[in-house]
Amino acid sequence: MFETVIAAFQFGGWAFLVHLAALTQVIGYLIRDQLILRIMLFVGTLLYIAYYRLYPDTPLWDAIFWGTALGCANLFIIVQIIRDRTCFQMSSDEERLYAMFNHIRPGDFRRLMKIASFRRAGRSTVLTREGDRPDELYYVIDGDIRLEKAGRRFSYSAQTFIGELAMVTNAAASATVALDPGSNYVAWDRERLDRLISRHPTLKLAFDLLVTRDIAAKVQRA
Numbered sequence: 017m018f019e020t021v022i023a024a025f026q027f028g029g030w031a032f033l034v035h036l037a038a039l040t041q042v043i044g045y046l047i048r049d050q051l052i053l054r055i056m057l058f059v060g061t062l063l064y065i066a067y068y069r070l071y072p073d074t075p076l077w078d079a080i081f082w083g084t085a086l087g088c089a090n091l092f093i094i095v096q097i098i099r100d101r102t103c104f105q106m107s108s109d110e111e112r113l114y115a116m117f118n119h120i121r122p123g124d125f126r127r128l129m130k131i132a133s134f135r136r137a138g139r140s141t142v143l144t145r146e147g148d149r150p151d152e153l154y155y156v157i158d159g160d161i162r163l164e165k166a167g168r169r170f171s172y173s174a175q176t177f178i179g180e181l182a183m184v185t186n187a188a189a190s191a192t193v194a195l196d197p198g199s200n201y202v203a204w205d206r207e208r209l210d211r212l213i214s215r216h217p218t219l220k221l222a223f224d225l226l227v228t229r230d231i232a233a234k235v236q237r238a
Contacts, residue, residue, distance in 0.1 A: 037063030144189035159199020
């Protein structure tokens with residue numbers, strides 16, 4: 017049975033692979049989704065490699081080598097795109113925070129987490145002092161927040177940024193903010209964060225939206 021199939025393809029059948037490979041890649045170029053496009057190009061590359069190996073009397077090893085190289089490069093990007101779109105390999109703390117940052121793409125969120133530091137307040141912890149320029153941006157996940165501004169004291173709920181106005185305006189903190197013991201929060205070095213978001217436009221847009229929403233919510237509560 018197998019020999020019959022081989023014989024049928026040897027009668028010009030293997031030549032069909034080059035047309036199928038080209039058609040697959042043409043269809044891929046008509047698709048806007050990057051993942052599907054690259055998968056179609058990868059399939060087309062495999063078909064080209066099969067053609068180079070099966071159709072000529074002597075396999076075209078140079079073409080097979082470079083086709084394989086192109087396929088591997090494309091496959092690497094396919095894996096990166098899938099990682100950017102999925103929540104695989106996140107820790108429990110990261111998954112919890114991502115639920116609060118859920119409009120950021122998983123890939124951009126992972127970039128944020130690479131320079132983030134998860135912390136737990138063992139005692140009353142001061143994050144910012146009124147009049148001082150903070151070196152870090154904070155996001156309080158849970159716990160009680162106490163603010164003091166111009167001699168007045170307030171309490172505030174968690175799941176909010178601390179130091180975001182100072183980061184946006186490059187000014188000193190407008191209030192002294194402290195956390196009660198047991199509070200969980202995340203910290204980013206401001207300079208590293210600035211460099212990161214400046215290199216990734218989609219992350220910058222998403223992060224700016226997060227901060228803008230947070231500021232708007234605080235203004236509404238005030």
